[in-house]
Amino acid sequence: MEKIKTILRTSDWEKVGIAAFYGYFAINILMKAFAYDHGDDIYKFFFIFAMTFWAIKVVTTKYTIRETAWIAVLLGIGLMLSVITKQNTWLLLFMTIIAMKNCSFRQMIQIAVYLRVFCLFVLVLGSAFGVFDIGFKTTPDTNYVEIPVYSFAMNEPNTAFLAVFLTILLLLYYNYEKLNLWWFIGTSAMALIFYELTFCRTGIAVFFFTWALIIFEKIAKDRYKVIFTLSVPAGAIFSLLVMIFYDGGNSFMHLLNHLVSGRSYIMSSYYKAQGVSLFPRVQELFYGEYYGLIDNTYMYVFLYCGGLVAVFFFVLVQKTLMRLYREGHYKELAMITAFALYGVLEQFVMNGFMNPFILLCGILLYPDILDQNTAGIEK
Structure with missing residues (x-):
């Protein structure tokens, strides 16, 4: 018994937690890479192991008061969205960011x-x-x-x-x-x-x-790379304008809708049928009048999560973009810009296991995740 107590006292639990986080991340990447989803039995089986690893990481990590406060906010928003929209994407995104402390991107x-x-x-x-x-x-x-x-x-x-x-x-x-x-x-x-x-x-x-x-x-010279920080706002504004002003009788709009395989029509149809809301809405509302999948990340967040949560998301992302630019992380900005375009055409971009660059929002909580010497590589 004394030997067990000694091991518990002397073990480096922070490193155990870091290893557990990488296990959590690897399992989720593996499931997405094999195209498994939450409805598949094999996904549910491995998800239990992933969540066990996540729990180990969280309980072995020391958080500051500021970090704890933000963790409470993120978990609260994530749980609310999960319950109301019956979508776990945002909750898993926040949970992953929360557990990234001391880990290397x-x-x-x-x-x-x-x-x-x-x-x-x-x-x-x-x-x-x-x-x-x-x-x-x-x-x-x-x-x-x-x-x-x-x-x-x-x-x-x-x-x-x-x-x-x-x-x-x-x-x-x-x-x-x-x-x-x-x-x-x-x-x-x-x-x-x-x-x-x-x-x-x-x-x-x-x-x-x-x-x-x-x-x-x-x-390009560094000062011109500030254009990367405009990628997400540009995608969001473009998507919003298309959704609001889409007119199938307009030749340009008709061509645009054809090029994006009907995405403009689908977004516009939901907007005209359901309007917009400041607050999250239940999924059944969209299936009552079903027009198809909302293959646009920006309007998917806006229509499902509501205006207030959408603004919260976009403010966090924009602050991340500005932080990355100020710190000279230009290659990360280039990757985020690529996904910003994909976000106009698909809804997967908020999934941190398909788009790991969305996890860079964690830099607002843990500034050293892009440091090559963070735990997990060399410390």
């Missing part, structure tokens, strides 16, 4: 890179050799001609391309200082091959936009 990215490369390899190779369902179907191209597409054991072809995009983007960020013409050629070839197999126009457009951002970040 680069170590998290390293974990995500290895797991996503492995999972993508398994899914694509397994689908090619018949281990998994390759998900063959046809879809109309821009000329309304039916073409073959494949989902590679995932829900949809677009989901398959998204998995490819996320893997490439993480590789680009992780090897940022090594990027050159060969990286551009190699990643472009991979993206174009999967574009041919999935016909995901959204993904291929954002991929090349990401490379444009990388080139700009590498050649």
Whole structure:
């Protein structure tokens, strides 16, 4: 008994907690990389382990009074949104940020890179050799001609391309200082091959936009990189204006709606049918008059969470962007800008296990998470 007490007194519980957090993060990345969702039994099974690791991290971490106050606010908002909207995305986002203290963002990215490369390899190779369902179907191209597409054991072809995009983007960020013409050629070839197999126009457009951002970040003077801090406000304002003023009879609006596969019409329909609210709204309200998925992160947050929570989110994100700019974290800003564009076209951007760069909001609570010498790497 005395030996056990001695071990408990002398053990470095902070490092145990850090290791537990990386375990929590890895499990969630793994589940998303294999395209499992909260409705799948295997996801529920592994989620229990993930939450156990999260609890270990939180109880072994010492928080300041300021941090504790913010943790209470974030958990309160997250729980409220989870209960009202029946969506756990925001609660998990806040829980992950809360547990990031003393952890290294680069170590998290390293974990995500290895797991996503492995999972993508398994899914694509397994689908090619018949281990998994390759998900063959046809879809109309821009000329309304039916073409073959494949989902590679995932829900949809677009989901398959998204998995490819996320893997490439993480590789680009992780090897940022090594990027050159060969990286551009190699990643472009991979993206174009999967574009041919999935016909995901959204993904291929954002991929090349990401490379444009990388080139700009590498050649532009630092003072011009402030434009990165405008990415989220620009995406939010553009999305709001399209939702409010969409008119299918207008030729430009009609073309825009066609290019984004009906997203403008869907947002506008919910806005006209349900209006807006300052407060979160129950999910059933949107299924009463169902027009389709709101594939726009900005308006998804605004319509589901209400104006007050949406403003809270966007203020936090904008403060994060300004902090990153002041501290010279330009490559992180370039990645966030890429996801800001994807946010106009998809709703996954608030998920920290698909878009780990949203977790950089944690820099407002824990300024050292981008420090290479934070715990988990070297301390």
